[in-house]
Amino acid sequence: MTPVLEARDLAKTYDTGGAKVFALRGIDLSIESGEFVAITGPSGCGKSTLLNLLAGLDRPTSGQVWLDGERIDQLSETELARLRRRKVGFVFQFFNLMPTLSAAENVELPLLLVGRGRKEARRSASTLMSDLGIGDKQDAAPAQLSGGEQQRVALARALANSPDIVLGDEPTGNLDSVAAREVLTLLRAARDRGQTLLLVTHDARVAAAADRVINLRDGLVSDQTELQPARPVAFPFDGDSG
Amino acid sequence: MxxxxxxxxxxxxxxxxxxxxxxxxxxxxxxxxxxxxxxxxxxxxxxxxxxxxxxxxxxxxxxxxxxxxxxxxxxxxxxxxxAPVPGARLKDEFFMKFVVVVAAGLAAPMKLIERQRREYLQSLRDLDAVLADGGKGPTAELMVEGAVLHLKAGLEWLDLIEQRLAVGAESA
CATH class of the missing domain: 1.10.10.10 (Winged helix-like DNA-binding domain superfamily/Winged helix DNA-binding domain)
Known part of the structure; x- marks a missing residue:
């Protein structure tokens, strides 16, 4: 089976006035359809750089990126933008909603951009927002919504075009613990419906929800963990009856 | 008891x-x-x-x-x-194992850290499933939330140990 997203010996070097910074030093990575993968690691390990390269938002110094069987690291900006609109959904730490559009219009936007009709876009957005528990927020401006609600709108927008993969950069990073839990529940639900997810996170709870956790250190994969379905929890008590 | x-x-x-x-x-x-x-x-x-x-x-x-x-x-x-229950939790089973095993050269330190990280992540997943499932009652949920926080601290600690290990390797 063709992986949805693949990195081959991916490297990125930044030239900061003579001093070379090796952000990524050869990453091999393959995301299969339906997988939920989390990338973790300390700040400066290269995880955000990796996400930008995989999303085609930045270009590698060497190596290749393949999206749905197509090599994308050498495409033009126009081709990349077109590909992203059809195949990739994004969720960001700071939601990145259009402040002048209503919540529903934000969700409709990616549908309109790929040429869907206005009525159809409205219908899809409405259904998606109801599924994510924000059906009553369609006419609200982003600024009127709580952080958790804004991130749900962003998630609805990311899912609108049924993308091959949803990429997330710290999607719970700016939320309180209750809102973070709700967004995580929705991400899990999206995965359960077969959505492929790749999230960069330093939130251990988000990482623990993934099927596979990739740990980066100094621009290299330092560890990979396949997590098993949740095991039953035994609640030990003191145990000491003496 | x-x-x-x-x-x-x-x-x-x-x-x-x-x-x-x-x-x-x-x-x-x-x-x-x-x-x-x-x-x-x-x-x-x-x-x-x-x-x-x-x-x-x-x-x-x-x-x-x-x-x-x-x-x-x-x-x-x-x-x-x-009497409040003791605050500092200096006793840690993983750390004792880590120190003894590494000092005796019985296993690679990174292998120990990786295995422990897996266990903590898996445990976090197990506990979150309990919370998502609900129905355990508020007392049990609070206890689970406490265990989740300890696991997160454990994961951060593993990062710190790994970091110190890397610094130690560089300066050696």
């Missing part, structure tokens, strides 16, 4: 099986199934130490004993209530 029994006996005398029921009600699945033997052996030890006294109830054909707190038991309960 002993101070819990004393606390349950503070307001009223009770039968052994009532103590068992109260604990089960309060803590639900947090407690492993307690058998009657454990309950009665705990009560027997408390009685031996003069902290509770058991009396046979007249007219009760089952000849069950009703337990009540003695003055010494009351005093023991009070000092237990007044």
């Amino acid at each position: 002993r101070p819990l029994f004393l606390a349950l006996l503070a307001d009223d005398s009770r039968y052994g099986y009532e103590l068992k029921q109260s604990l089960e009600q309060e803590f639900g699945e947090m407690l492993p199934a307690m058998n009657a033997g454990q309950v009665y052996s705990t009560l027997a030890r408390l009685e031996r130490d003069g902290l509770v006294v058991g009396r046979s109830v007249e007219g009760d054909s089952r000849r069950k004993r009703m337990y009540e707190l003695t003055e010494a038991g009351q005093a023991e309960l009070s000092s237990w209530i007044e």
Whole structure:
């Protein structure tokens, strides 16, 4: 089976006035359809750089990126933008909603951009927002919504075009613990419906929800963990009856 | 377990099986199934130490004993209530294992860290499933939230250990 997203010996070097910074030093990575993968690691390990390269938002110094069987690291900006609109959904730490559009219009936007009709876009957005528990927020401006609600709108927008993969950069990073839990529940639900997810996170709870956790250190994969379905929890008590 | 029994006996005398029921009600699945033997052996030890006294109830054909707190038991309960539980958790099973195994060169330090990280992540997943599932009751949920926070701290600690290890390797 063709992986949805693949990195081959991916490297990125930044030239900061003579001093070379090796952000990524050869990453091999393959995301299969339906997988939920989390990338973790300390700040400066290269995880955000990796996400930008995989999303085609930045270009590698060497190596290749393949999206749905197509090599994308050498495409033009126009081709990349077109590909992203059809195949990739994004969720960001700071939601990145259009402040002048209503919540529903934000969700409709990616549908309109790929040429869907206005009525159809409205219908899809409405259904998606109801599924994510924000059906009553369609006419609200982003600024009127709580952080958790804004991130749900962003998630609805990311899912609108049924993308091959949803990429997330710290999607719970700016939320309180209750809102973070709700967004995580929705991400899990999206995965359960077969959505492929790749999230960069330093939130251990988000990482623990993934099927596979990739740990980066100094621009290299330092560890990979396949997590098993949740095991039953035994609640030990003191145990000491003496 | 002993101070819990004393606390349950503070307001009223009770039968052994009532103590068992109260604990089960309060803590639900947090407690492993307690058998009657454990309950009665705990009560027997408390009685031996003069902290509770058991009396046979007249007219009760089952000849069950009703337990009540003695003055010494009351005093023991009070000092237990007044003393906070220790704050610093310096004892850590993984860290002791890590130090001994690495010092003796019995395993690669990174392998130990990776395995432990996996276990903590998996445990976090297990506990989050309990919370997502609901139905355990507010007390159990609070306990799980506490365990989640400890796991997150454990993961951060593993990162720190790994970092120090890398710095140590560079300066060596």
